[in-house]
Amino acid sequence: MANQLDAIFSALGDPTRRAVLERLTDEPAAVSDLHGPHNMALPTFLRHLKVLEQAGLVRTHKTGRVRMVHIEADPLAQAETWLQQQRSLWNGRLDRLDALVQQEKDVKT
């Protein structure tokens, strides 16, 4: 995937993965704990985790036989920034439209 944003947004485009992130905003958790509520085989679930990890959205470290997973705020912020930029450009456009309308009004009076 070319862009970092590709990986981030793609990762977010799956309900299982978003649910994992939602859970992780609360506190870090072990792989099995995260797996618990999701009705799928563990290896399948593990691959979702790997997608999140490769997008940089979570990090993990293993101690003993337990792997702990914690959320990483930065990539979420990146995604948010892109969206905000779109909105601000969009708003800028609306402002310019507004200005045009004003101009029209001014001409007519």
Add this chain to the structure above:
Amino acid sequence: MANQLDAIFSALGDPTRRAVLERLTDEPAAVSDLHGPHNMALPTFLRHLKVLEQAGLVRTHKTGRVRMVHIEADPLAQAETWLQQQRSLWNGRLDRLDALVQQEKDVKT
């Protein structure tokens, strides 16, 4: 796809589609104009547009033989809201951690 967010985030997870949206924040455009800068066959590009449309990110209407495409702000806002919620929960958690640390300090003094 279960959730609306699935469709939105998945659609955003592709550089061509994000580029189209970036272009459309400026002003609406015809299909061919949008296609111009992208090095792919028109039918392929059309399918990207369809993905954006099904996610509600753009709307189109055809007049004569030209189909105009314009951006739709709402779904972008939805995505942004989800990200903001995650961040605010995350911040809440940091605040609680902070409180714990403070408590520790207080106990020690």
Add this chain to the structure above:
DNA sequence: CAATTGGTTAGCCATAATGCTAACTAAATC
């Protein structure tokens, strides 16, 4: 040290996504 627990690896299958070309329709223009 045997059994359990937590996680991992490998391999398979089905479906969806992304790219293409070829052939077509319908509107605009010459």
Add this chain to the structure above:
DNA sequence: GATTTAGTTAGCATTATGGCTAACCAATTG
């Protein structure tokens, strides 16, 4: 009315994604 232009539809090939089972390793626990 013939030609060009804008878009559409159909069909094909390749790769990515999301699910599974089976077999395995390594750390705990009994």
